[in-house]
Each structure stands twice: as structure tokens, then as C-alpha cells.
Amino acid sequence: MAARDGGCIIPGCDIPAxxxxxxxxxxxxLGGKTEVANGVCLCWRHHHAIETSGWKIRMVRGRPEVRGPAWMDPSQTWRPAQTHRANHAIN
Structure with missing residues (x-):
């Protein structure tokens, strides 16, 4: 998960893996397995607020997608989750 996500997957969060x-x-x-295909990296703040914040996460072909809260994204569009790999390649 750390290699795939590189850090917290919530857009705008810069917490590293x-x-x-x-x-x-x-x-x-609810029967979710403890495996890479069912897991994502979240910072402490987003992890503890995910159930009440309005953010939604799903996996599509092994990659996480996120949907922001309605007040932030009225279109409720699923988007590929943020990854931090580009930042690590530069630094």
C-alpha cells in the first residue's frame, strides 16, 4: 500500500506513507479482508474522520478512487486517489 499510494490518498494532504x-x-x-486490494494509506486525521467527513473511497482494478464530500464536490465524481510518487521522484 505504501508503495502504491506513497502517502495519504486524500487530495491536498501531504502526509508521506x-x-x-x-x-x-x-x-x-463487514467482512473486508486485510489485504492490499482492500487497503489504502490515510493520515491519522483523515483515518479517524473518514466515516463522518463525507469522503468516500473505493477500489477499481486494484487502485483507490476517492469522492469528496457533497459540499466540496457537488458533482460527486469519483476520481483516482492522489499518489505521492511524483514528489518522491523529484526529492
């Missing part, structure tokens, strides 16, 4: 927590896209309590 080594400071993130792993989040089950389909909750473990």
Missing part, C-alpha cells in the same frame, strides 16, 4: 495508517476500504467488521 511512513506517517500514515492503513485503512480497510470495506470495513473488517
Amino acid at each position: 511512513y506517517r500514515t495508517e492503513l485503512h480497510h476500504v470495506i470495513p473488517w467488521a
Whole structure:
């Protein structure tokens, strides 16, 4: 997950992978598996607020997509999750 996401996948968040927590896209309590195909990197703040913040996450062909809260994205468009790899390649 860290190699794929590079850091918190929420757009605008710059927390690198080594400071993130792993989040089950389909909750473990609802049968979600603990595996790369069902996990993403989220910073502490986004991980603890994901259920109430309005952000939604899904996996499509092994890649995370995000949809922002309605107040932020009235179109409710799913978008590829942010990755931090480009930043790491430059630095």
C-alpha cells in the first residue's frame, strides 16, 4: 500500500506513507479482508474522520478512487486517489 499510494490518498494532504495508517476500504467488521486490494494509506486525521467527513473511497482494478464530500464536490465524481510518487521522484 505504501508503495502504491506513497502517502495519504486524500487530495491536498501531504502526509508521506511512513506517517500514515492503513485503512480497510470495506470495513473488517463487514467482512473486508486485510489485504492490499482492500487497503489504502490515510493520515491519522483523515483515518479517524473518514466515516463522518463525507469522503468516500473505493477500489477499481486494484487502485483507490476517492469522492469528496457533497459540499466540496457537488458533482460527486469519483476520481483516482492522489499518489505521492511524483514528489518522491523529484526529492
